[in-house]
Amino acid sequence: MPMQVELVSPEKILWSGEAEMVITRTMGGGDIAFLPGHAPFVGALGIGAMTIRPTDGNDEHVAVHGGFVEVSNNTVTILSDVAEMQDHIDHDRAVRAKEAAEAELRKEHDREADAQLRRAEVRLEVHAR
Amino acid sequence: MAGGKERVLRRRIKSVQTTKKITKAMELIAASRIVKSQQRVLAARPYADQITEVIRNLAAAGAGGGAPLLAQRDEINTVATVVIGGDRGLCGGYNGNAIRMAERNMAAQRREGQTTALVTVGKKIESYFRFRKFDIEASFSGFLDEPSYEDARAIAEAVVPKFEDGTFDRVDIVYTQFLSAGTQKVVTRQFLPLDTSSLVEEASDGPAADYEFEPGPDAILENILPRYAEARLFSALLEGAASFFAAQQRAMKSATDNAEELIVKLSREMNRVRQDAITTEIMEIVSGAEALRAGKSDGMDLIPDNALSISDLLVDTVDYNR
Numbered sequence: 167m168p169m170q171v172e173l174v175s176p177e178k179i180l181w182s183g184e185a186e187m188v189i190t191r192t193m194g195g196g197d198i199a200f201l202p203g204h205a206p207f208v209g210a211l212g213i214g215a216m217t218i219r220p221t222d223g224n225d226e227h228v229a230v231h232g233g234f235v236e237v238s239n240n241t242v243t244i245l246s247d248v249a250e251m252q253d254h255i256d257h258d259r260a261v262r263a264k265e266a267a268e269a270e271l272r273k274e275h276d277r278e279a280d281a282q283l284r285r286a287e288v289r290l291e292v293h294a295r
Numbered sequence: 296m297a298g299g300k301e302r303v304l305r306r307r308i309k310s311v312q313t314t315k316k317i318t319k320a321m322e323l324i325a326a327s328r329i330v331k332s333q334q335r336v337l338a339a340r341p342y343a344d345q346i347t348e349v350i351r352n353l354a355a356a357g358a359g360g361g362a363p364l365l366a367q368r369d370e371i372n373t374v375a376t377v378v379i380g381g382d383r384g385l386c387g388g389y390n391g392n393a394i395r396m397a398e399r400n401m402a403a404q405r406r407e408g409q410t411t412a413l414v415t416v417g418k419k420i421e422s423y424f425r426f427r428k429f430d431i432e433a434s435f436s437g438f439l440d441e442p443s444y445e446d447a448r449a450i451a452e453a454v455v456p457k458f459e460d461g462t463f464d465r466v467d468i469v470y471t472q473f474l475s476a477g478t479q480k481v482v483t484r485q486f487l488p489l490d491t492s493s494l495v496e497e498a499s500d501g502p503a504a505d506y507e508f509e510p511g512p513d514a515i516l517e518n519i520l521p522r523y524a525e526a527r528l529f530s531a532l533l534e535g536a537a538s539f540f541a542a543q544q545r546a547m548k549s550a551t552d553n554a555e556e557l558i559v560k561l562s563r564e565m566n567r568v569r570q571d572a573i574t575t576e577i578m579e580i581v582s583g584a585e586a587l588r589a590g591k592s593d594g595m596d597l598i599p600d601n602a603l604s605i606s607d608l609l610v611d612t613v614d615y616n617r
Contacts, residue, residue, distance in 0.1 A: 175342060177338060208509075234346070234515070245522075
């Protein structure tokens with residue numbers, strides 16, 4: 167019994183379809199997996215890689231930079247203001263962003279650069295899959 | 296002189312025709328962009344609906360007691376108004392209506408003894424208020440044809456912290472609602488504190504689902520409310536863009552129609568002027584010929600010939616006048 171999955175950004179629906187499993191990173195830092203029939207759940211997401219295993223086809227990997235997940239009635243809805251599908255990630259750009267963030271962090275520790283570094287890392291991680 | 300007048304009219308017709316070409320092109324472009332921006336409005340709806348749904352669930356779980364973005368202030372001293380308009384003109388009353396609504400609101404607030412603050416979104420809105428020496432808290436422009444979520448976030452970042460630290464006690468948005476391609480309406484909506492009372496009420500009626508929350512409901516709410524605020528701004532921007540193109544399309548359509556009418560009117564006038572000139576010329580020739588004939592009563596072949604060709608000309612022009 168598959169479940170319905172929707173990945174929604176403020177501008178449009180990024181991915182929608184039936185899936186067997188969704189794994190994502192919560193704000194606390196741990197990964198959480200949803201299988202069909204999961205109990206109703208609302209959670210805040212951290213910066214991390216998300217995997218959707220569709221009923222047919224290959225796994226979809228997405229870099230999610232914060233957001234929310236809601237599970238109810240066998241439907242998983244992921245709301246994220248910044249989410250990038252694997253095919254949309256520009257590897258070189260992510261590498262450059264990572265280097266820039268690292269350079270910034272060597273100078274001084276600031277939260278913005280820290281978040282930037284993590285985002286770049288997640289992008290690279292998703293891209294590498 | 297008659298010939299001069301004809302030339303002037305011809306030139307005017309030319310220029311009106313050129314203008315008509317431009318307005319027609321703008322009308323068609325605007326029409327195609329209405330559709331595009333309307334689709335963006337629709338595409339943004341699932342996110343807004345879902346985020347509302349999550350907040351409703353959180354409210355049902357009893358969250359939201361102390362959230363600063365929800366707290367209504369007892370005493371409202373400063374009201375900020377975010378006016379959303381366009382970057383460009385040639386769109387009928389689109390900018391003017393939003394400006395008028397904002398000015399009326401601010402005048403009413405000042406009468407109540409409240410301080411007003413102004414955030415302008417759109418080049419036209421900014422230049423209007425700058426010219427009138429209004430104090431502008433922040434202004435944004437350059438993206439209003441195709442607003443992105445980042446733009447909405449930038450506006451939220453200018454407003455939300457000032458609400459949180461108490462500089463603003465309330466924030467309103469003035470924007471143009473896109474009801475359909477034919478109807479758009481300028482509205483004022485309270486933006487902050489976020490008005491979720493309707494959600495909460497609905498939630499308490501509805502079946503309280505047993506949701507698990509991670510982290511707790513309050514922590515999620517604290518994270519989700521800023522996103523909700525941004526989503527609301529974003530949808531206002533998108534609706535504004537769609538309304539802008541609808542208004543522009545209408546304005547350009549009436550300009551094109553006007554040009555058409557003007558061309559018909561001017562052509563008619565030009566034809567009449569030309570006709571007058573021809574008639575005058577004929578009269579001159581005829582009377583000249585008459586005078587000649589009177590002088591040399593013994594017939595010359597030339598005169599009947601001349602008279603014949605003149606009558607031909609007359610017949611032609613009479614036809615033309617119909």
